[in-house]
Amino acid sequence: MARERVAGTPRLQVERGGAAPPPAAPPLPAPLPPAADELAELRRLLLAPERRQLEALQQRLDAMGLTAADVAAQLPEAIALRGGQDRQLARALAPTIDDALGEAVRRNPRDIATAIFPVLGPAIRKAIAETMAELVSSINRALEHSFSVRGLQWRLESWRTGVPYAQVVMKHALVYRVEQAFLIHAETGLLLAHVSPPDLSVTDADLISGMMTAIRDFVGDSFGEAEKGAGGLRTFAVGELTVMVEQGPRALLAAVVRGQAPPALLRRLQDTLEAVHFQYALPLASFDGDTAPFEPAKPLLAECLETVLSTDRPREVGGRVAWLPWAVLAMLALVAFGWWRWREGQRFARAVAALEAEPGFALLRAERDGGRWQFAGLRDPLARDPRTVLAEAGADTAAVRDRWAPHLSFDPGLVAARARAVLAAPASVRLEVRGDTLVGGGAAPIPWLVRQRAQVVPPPGVQHVRLGAVEPLLPAALVPVAAEVAGERVLFALGSSALDGAAGTALDRVAARLRQLDRALEADGFVAEVRLTGRADTVGTEAANAELSRERADAVRRALGARGVGVTTLESVGLGTAEPLAAPTPAERARLNRSVSFTVRLVPDAAEEGSR
Amino acid sequence: MIQKKVCMVGVFGTGKTSLVQRFIHSRFSEKYHSTVGVKIDRKAMTVAGQEVNLVLWDLAGRDEHQDISGSYLRGAHAAFFVVDGTRRETLTQLPDLRRIVREHAGDVPAVVALNKADLVDQWALTHDDEALLRADGVHVLRTSAKAGENVEAAFTHLGWAVLAAREGSA
Numbered sequence: 137m138a139r140e141r142v143a144g145t146p147r148l149q150v151e152r153g154g155a156a157p158p159p160a161a162p163p164l165p166a167p168l169p170p171a172a173d174e175l176a177e178l179r180r181l182l183l184a185p186e187r188r189q190l191e192a193l194q195q196r197l198d199a200m201g202l203t204a205a206d207v208a209a210q211l212p213e214a215i216a217l218r219g220g221q222d223r224q225l226a227r228a229l230a231p232t233i234d235d236a237l238g239e240a241v242r243r244n245p246r247d248i249a250t251a252i253f254p255v256l257g258p259a260i261r262k263a264i265a266e267t268m269a270e271l272v273s274s275i276n277r278a279l280e281h282s283f284s285v286r287g288l289q290w291r292l293e294s295w296r297t298g299v300p301y302a303q304v305v306m307k308h309a310l311v312y313r314v315e316q317a318f319l320i321h322a323e324t325g326l327l328l329a330h331v332s333p334p335d336l337s338v339t340d341a342d343l344i345s346g347m348m349t350a351i352r353d354f355v356g357d358s359f360g361e362a363e364k365g366a367g368g369l370r371t372f373a374v375g376e377l378t379v380m381v382e383q384g385p386r387a388l389l390a391a392v393v394r395g396q397a398p399p400a401l402l403r404r405l406q407d408t409l410e411a412v413h414f415q416y417a418l419p420l421a422s423f424d425g426d427t428a429p430f431e432p433a434k435p436l437l438a439e440c441l442e443t444v445l446s447t448d449r450p451r452e453v454g455g456r457v458a459w460l461p462w463a464v465l466a467m468l469a470l471v472a473f474g475w476w477r478w479r480e481g482q483r484f485a486r487a488v489a490a491l492e493a494e495p496g497f498a499l500l501r502a503e504r505d506g507g508r509w510q511f512a513g514l515r516d517p518l519a520r521d522p523r524t525v526l527a528e529a530g531a532d533t534a535a536v537r538d539r540w541a542p543h544l545s546f547d548p549g550l551v552a553a554r555a556r557a558v559l560a561a562p563a564s565v566r567l568e569v570r571g572d573t574l575v576g577g578g579a580a581p582i583p584w585l586v587r588q589r590a591q592v593v594p595p596p597g598v599q600h601v602r603l604g605a606v607e608p609l610l611p612a613a614l615v616p617v618a619a620e621v622a623g624e625r626v627l628f629a630l631g632s633s634a635l636d637g638a639a640g641t642a643l644d645r646v647a648a649r650l651r652q653l654d655r656a657l658e659a660d661g662f663v664a665e666v667r668l669t670g671r672a673d674t675v676g677t678e679a680a681n682a683e684l685s686r687e688r689a690d691a692v693r694r695a696l697g698a699r700g701v702g703v704t705t706l707e708s709v710g711l712g713t714a715e716p717l718a719a720p721t722p723a724e725r726a727r728l729n730r731s732v733s734f735t736v737r738l739v740p741d742a743a744e745e746g747s748r
Numbered sequence: 749m750i751q752k753k754v755c756m757v758g759v760f761g762t763g764k765t766s767l768v769q770r771f772i773h774s775r776f777s778e779k780y781h782s783t784v785g786v787k788i789d790r791k792a793m794t795v796a797g798q799e800v801n802l803v804l805w806d807l808a809g810r811d812e813h814q815d816i817s818g819s820y821l822r823g824a825h826a827a828f829f830v831v832d833g834t835r836r837e838t839l840t841q842l843p844d845l846r847r848i849v850r851e852h853a854g855d856v857p858a859v860v861a862l863n864k865a866d867l868v869d870q871w872a873l874t875h876d877d878e879a880l881l882r883a884d885g886v887h888v889l890r891t892s893a894k895a896g897e898n899v900e901a902a903f904t905h906l907g908w909a910v911l912a913a914r915e916g917s918a
Binding site for chain 1: 790801910
């Protein structure tokens with residue numbers, strides 16, 4: 137039947153083929169159509185089998201629907217599809233790509249280097265960062281274990297048992313550790329590959345592998361085929377060790393775990409076992425005892441090994457001890473800051489107190505904003521510079537911002553100062569405020585005193601001005617005249633108050649000078665007041681001497697009055713033997729003290745005062 | 749490294765464990781320890797310049813309660829049958845044991861050790877028995893775990909056999 141169908145088709149083809157020759161026909165002579173038919177017939181007879189074959193091939197190709205163009209069109213999609221399903225495609229392509237890459241690198245290393253440069257840079261940085269992070273983590277761990285009570289206990293245990301400290305730490309801090317991984321041939325139980333950390337020496341891995349298989353076989357036999365088909369014995373525990381076994385069609389992967397193994401580990405074992413099955417499909421299928429082909433699988437197995445310590449877990453309070461130095465630092469910083477704040481507060485308070493105590497200042501606002509001090513208030517223009525006040529109180533004036541509105545202060549000191557300014561008082565005048573009265577003291581030149589008489593408005597802050605106690609100062613021209621008077625001395629005989637000739641001469645001179653003074657001072661309303669001081673020597677009684685000295689002063693007063701000197705300006709006192717004048721010898725002293733001497737003082741003219 | 753799984757098969761008390769002990773540790777104990785389940789040992793040897801690691805599965809002997817476990821035989825590269833030369837019934841069970849091995853491990857190289865050869869007066873086997881076995885294409889040796897007789901030779905023969913089988917398959 138098939139033969140008939142195949143045979144039928146060429147006929148159709150032949151008929152179509154028969155239509156083709158006409159273009160070739162024209163060169164042939166027209167009267168020969170029968171010959172052309174014969175040729176076609178001959179060709180059909182001769183070439184029919186080949187035509188049939190060609191036709192069949194054509195059909196097969198059509199049926200497959202695969203041409204290079206078709207594949208090209210489907211390839212990306214196909215790759216994406218398969219790539220999404222599993223990793224088989226990647227694994228299948230990996231060796232080819234490895235070769236291609238190796239070839240490319242060999243041919244043109246520079247291009248490859250340029251291409252991967254942007255990848256390498258960040259990768260290297262990342263690696264360094266990770267190394268640093270690991271370093272920091274180790275330091276933290278070391279710190280924690282070195283300084284904690286627990287750490288000390290472990291040290292003690294290490295010392296007591298002779299086990300290295302690192303192992304003691306490992307024992308206590310261990311959450312889990314995948315210590316060994318066995319790749320076991322499922323059928324024979326022979327060990328294909330085995331990995332363990334460098335610090336763990338494992339002997340008899342092949343025996344363990346065999347026993348593990350035997351145990352699984354035993355368990356499988358005991359529980360029946362159903363359980364065996366479901367993967368058989370997957371986990372068993374030996375002391376602190378747990379053995380997790382992942383079963384594949386041709387190989388088993390067993391992991392020996394110390395501590396609490398997480399469920400995620402099984403998943404990783406599955407992945408690894410799948411990868412092994414894929415990469416080593418052929419060696420696994422044809423395994424007859426030679427383990428050499430599985431040597432390269434060790435890195436794959438090594439990925440299953442890992443150690444997880446409790447100190448690696450971020451939620452652990454492990455950071456606590458490492459925090460301690462920081463906490464202490466923070467406390468110190470806090471204390472230092474607090475102390476600084478307190479000291480600043482003290483300084484600020486001192487500055488405020490100084491400003492409040494300072495005459496002429498009315499402090500309305502004082503604020504401390506960080507390191508900046510702000511003051512505002514009223515300040516009398518005559519008050520001291522606030523910066524000076526603050527500097528004296530120990531403040532940093534550079535950090536001070538102040539604003540002062542002018543005002544008049546009734547502080548006595550400032551009232552006096554203002555009065556001094558208003559009155560243009562010379563430095564020799566003392567001014568002080570007593571209640572509502574400005575009281576003067578000291579001495580002042582006569583012109584200034586004269587000017588004050590015309591002053592009717594008291595300076596701000598006082599109601600009255602008393603300048604009576606201010607001594608008038610002699611004008612410079614009169615000073616020698618007054619000195620001349622003060623230098624004169626009228627001497628008396630022993631026990632006598634009678635004026636002799638020499639006394640009369642001296643009195644003439646004194647009277648003349650006094651008249652000169654009076655004339656000079658008259659215009660300003662001042663007179664020279666003369667005080668006559670009578671003395672006696674020590675001969676006789678005290679009472680007699682007092683009487684004698686008074687008599688001597690009176691005698692001189694009368695004599696001066698007789699010479700035209702105003703009586704009111706003369707004041708006589710007898711000192712007796714009190715306040716004696718000093719002299720080198722007793723005789724000279726006695727002579728000198730039998731005398732009357734003169735003291736000149738300027739006073740406002742009483743008559744003038746009364747007339748004002 | 750070439751590794752080969754070799755199963756020690758026989759009736760209980762034929763001396764399987766003793767042969768393994770003699771072969772690996774060169775020692776013999778008069779005490780009888782019945783093997784429970786399976787015990788696994790290993791012996792590295794050099795055969796024709798080739799390092800071979802024989803992983804010896806010392807299976808519990810067959811008794812009336814317990815047959816040989818097929819699971820343990822799975823994947824074995826060779827079988828080491830042990831017959832107690834002083835107990836004839838251990839020989840009569842040999843064909844059945846060989847059948848079991850063939851079932852689970854296929855047609856693998858094998859030797860038959862007629863053990864306890866030092867107990868000459870109690871010897872219960874005849875030359876005909878040995879001849880029959882040899883005629884069947886089996887490598888037969890008289891061994892004594894106690895005296896050490898032919899123990900090394902038996903295992904070495906197995907080593908040769910498994911390597912030859914490997915060469916043949918390759």
